[in-house]
Amino acid sequence: MNFSFDVIWHNLPYMLAAARWTLLISLGGMAISLALGIFVCASRISKEPIISGLAALYISFFRGVPLLVQLLVFYYMLPYIGLDLPAIAAAVLAVGMCSAAYTAEILRGALQTIPHGQTEAAHALGIPTFSLWKRILVPQAIRIGLPSLVNELILLVKVSSLASVVGIGELTRISQNITGETYRPLEIYVAAAAIYFLINLVVSLLGRLAEHKLKVV
Amino acid sequence: MELDLFIRYGPSLLSGFAVTILCWIVGSLGGLVLGFVLACLYRFGPAPLKWFIFGYVEVIRGTPFMIQLFILYYGGPSVGILLSPVQAGIISFIVYGSPYFAEIFRSGFNAIPEGQIEAARCVGLSETRIVTRIVLPQMLVPITAPLTNFFIILTKETAILSVVTVPELLYETQTMASETFTFVEPFLVLSIFYWLMVIGTSRLGAIVETRVTRHLRRT
Structure with missing residues (x-):
C-alpha cells in the first residue's frame, strides 16, 4: 500500500472549499442549538404543565x-405547507434544532445541581x-x-456531513466525489478526517479556554 | 403493505436487532467503563499521563467514527490485527465512545466543590472512599442527562457498523429491501426498532435520574 501525498495535495483546494460549507452549517447549528436549547430547557422545567409537556415532546x-429523516422533512416536506427553504437553511435549521434537544437535556442536568435556595433567594429579593x-x-x-456541551458541539460538526443528502457539497460529499474520480479512498478520507479533526x-480548545475563564476560585 | 414479508424476513430482522443490541450494550458499557477510568486517571494521574489522555480524547473525538472503523477493520490486518466484523465493531465502539464518556465524567468531577474533598481529607477518608461515597453520588446528578443523551446517540451510531458487514439491523433491512424491492415496510420496521431502543434508554435514564436526585427533592 503506497500512500500518495500528491493526491491529497492536488485535491486539497476543493476539500477546503467544501470545508467552508461544513463550517457554515456547524456554526449556524451551534448558534441555534445553544439559543434554542436554553429556551427549551427553561420551558421543560416550567411549572406550567402545557409548556413543559410541549418541551418534553420537542425533546423526545x-x-x-x-x-x-429530520433533514429530509425540513427540505422536502415543508414546501407542502408553503415554507420553501433553501437547502442550506434547511440543513442549518435541522442540525441546530436537533442539537438543541440534546443541549436542553444537558443544561437541565446541570441546573439540578444548583441549590434551589438560590432561586428562592432571588425571588425573595424580587429579581x-x-x-x-x-x-x-x-x-x-x-x-x-x-464539557458535555463541547461533546455535543463536536458531534454537531461531524453530523453536518448529513447535509449532503439535501444537495450541499460539504466536506464528506466532496471527498466521496474526489474518491470516485481518483480511486484513492485512503488518502482522501484520511485528509477529510484531518480537516474534521482540526x-x-x-x-x-475554545471549550477548555472557556472552562478556565468560568472557573470559580 | 405486504404483511407476509414480515413472516419471511422476521427471523433475519430479529437477529439483526439482537446483533445491534449486543454491539450497542457491550460497546457502550465498555466505553462507559473505559471513559470512567480515563477520567479518573486524568484527574489523579501524573502529568505525562494527563497529556496522553488529552491527546487520546481529542484525536478520537475529532475524527469520524466511520473512518476509525475503516482503519481498524481494513487497516488492522496489515499490522497483524485480524478481527471478525462483530469484534471490530464492538472494539471500535468502545474506543469511539470512551472519550465522550470521559469528558462527561470530567464535567461531573468539576461540579463537586473542592472544599468538600478537602474536608473529607481532613476527617481522614481515603481517596477511594472520597470518590465512591462523596464525589460519585453527587456527580451523578448533573451527568445522568448527558449520559442518557450519549447512550441515545450511540444507538443510532450502531447503523454505521453495517459498512464493515456486521449483520446488524440496518444491514438486514437493506438486504430485505434490495431482495424484495419494498422500501416502506423494511424501513418502517427499522425505525420502530430504533425507536424502541431510544424510548427504553430515555425511560431508564428518567428512572436513574429520580433515583439519584432524591436527596434534592423538596417535600
Whole structure:
C-alpha cells in the first residue's frame, strides 16, 4: 500500500472549499442549538404543565427521530405547507434544532445541581424571572455542563456531513466525489478526517479556554 | 403493505436487532467503563499521563467514527490485527465512545466543590472512599442527562457498523429491501426498532435520574 501525498495535495483546494460549507452549517447549528436549547430547557422545567409537556415532546421527537429523516422533512416536506427553504437553511435549521434537544437535556442536568435556595433567594429579593435565568441560573449551568456541551458541539460538526443528502457539497460529499474520480479512498478520507479533526480541535480548545475563564476560585 | 414479508424476513430482522443490541450494550458499557477510568486517571494521574489522555480524547473525538472503523477493520490486518466484523465493531465502539464518556465524567468531577474533598481529607477518608461515597453520588446528578443523551446517540451510531458487514439491523433491512424491492415496510420496521431502543434508554435514564436526585427533592 503506497500512500500518495500528491493526491491529497492536488485535491486539497476543493476539500477546503467544501470545508467552508461544513463550517457554515456547524456554526449556524451551534448558534441555534445553544439559543434554542436554553429556551427549551427553561420551558421543560416550567411549572406550567402545557409548556413543559410541549418541551418534553420537542425533546423526545428531536432525539428519537434520526437526523437524516429530520433533514429530509425540513427540505422536502415543508414546501407542502408553503415554507420553501433553501437547502442550506434547511440543513442549518435541522442540525441546530436537533442539537438543541440534546443541549436542553444537558443544561437541565446541570441546573439540578444548583441549590434551589438560590432561586428562592432571588425571588425573595424580587429579581424578575428573566434576570434570574440570565444572571444566576444559565451562567452556572453552562459552567457545570461545559464539557458535555463541547461533546455535543463536536458531534454537531461531524453530523453536518448529513447535509449532503439535501444537495450541499460539504466536506464528506466532496471527498466521496474526489474518491470516485481518483480511486484513492485512503488518502482522501484520511485528509477529510484531518480537516474534521482540526475543526473539532479548535472547538474543544475554545471549550477548555472557556472552562478556565468560568472557573470559580 | 405486504404483511407476509414480515413472516419471511422476521427471523433475519430479529437477529439483526439482537446483533445491534449486543454491539450497542457491550460497546457502550465498555466505553462507559473505559471513559470512567480515563477520567479518573486524568484527574489523579501524573502529568505525562494527563497529556496522553488529552491527546487520546481529542484525536478520537475529532475524527469520524466511520473512518476509525475503516482503519481498524481494513487497516488492522496489515499490522497483524485480524478481527471478525462483530469484534471490530464492538472494539471500535468502545474506543469511539470512551472519550465522550470521559469528558462527561470530567464535567461531573468539576461540579463537586473542592472544599468538600478537602474536608473529607481532613476527617481522614481515603481517596477511594472520597470518590465512591462523596464525589460519585453527587456527580451523578448533573451527568445522568448527558449520559442518557450519549447512550441515545450511540444507538443510532450502531447503523454505521453495517459498512464493515456486521449483520446488524440496518444491514438486514437493506438486504430485505434490495431482495424484495419494498422500501416502506423494511424501513418502517427499522425505525420502530430504533425507536424502541431510544424510548427504553430515555425511560431508564428518567428512572436513574429520580433515583439519584432524591436527596434534592423538596417535600
